[in-house]
Amino acid sequence: MRAFCEALAVLRKDLLAELRSGEVLLSMLLFSVLVVLVFSFSFVRGGAPLPDVAAGILWVSLAFAGTLGLSRAWDREREADGLRALLLSPAARGAIYLGKVAGIFVFLVLTGAVIVPLVALLFDVPLFALGGRLFLVLGLGLCGFSIVGAFFGALMARSRARDLLLFIVLYPLLFPVFIAGVMASAQVFSAHPNLNRLEFFTGMLVAYDAIMLVVALWTFDRLVTD
DSSP states (O other): OHHHHHHHHHHHHHHHHHHHHOHHHHHHHHHHHHHHHHHHHHSEETTEEOTTOHHHHHHHHHHHHHHHHHHHHHHHHHHTTHHHHHHHSSSOHHHHHHHHHHHHHHHHHHHHHHHHHHHHHHTTOOGGGSTTHHHHHHHHHHHHHHHHHHHHHHHTTTOTTHHHHHHHHHHHHHHHHHHHHHHHHHHHHSSSOOHHHHHHHHHHHHHHHHHHHHHHHHHHHHHHHO
């Protein structure tokens, strides 16, 4: 219970800081909307969107926006020396990590709340006919992104080449999330979905999230201490 309260305190700190500045969420929203609009002009022919591109564009925009948000969020921590203050606090390291994961996840969900309807509008996706399947896939994928992103964001927060290193390290590790997310979303968007493929890639996201969360919690303490 104490760890849960500590994680909520870290999340509250991040949300209050964002309410005061708005720089992280605003930059994520603007960048992701721009990506979707640019791709929409490229993949629309004769007034009709090309088939099977909506899922890829959705995940590309979320991936780029999420990486930008990670970079800006950890820049703020570095400038205020916030990470050092958190690590010197009596809060458990695992709770600090989970609070940062929750903060990144909230920003990604808010970005997705704008991007998903935009993609549905531009690419004729029947959003209200999809039920909860799309939100399950997106939630699992964004959770995996947050788990890995928070871990390596903290690890590289003090590095001078952190932005470059974040791209180099993050994307290969998130490759399973992007592949499973795109494939599962494509089945959700399809008029004739293959439920076996949808279940397989959804299960892949669940397994990835569980494995990466266990590994991150196990190693976060010693890595940030070193």
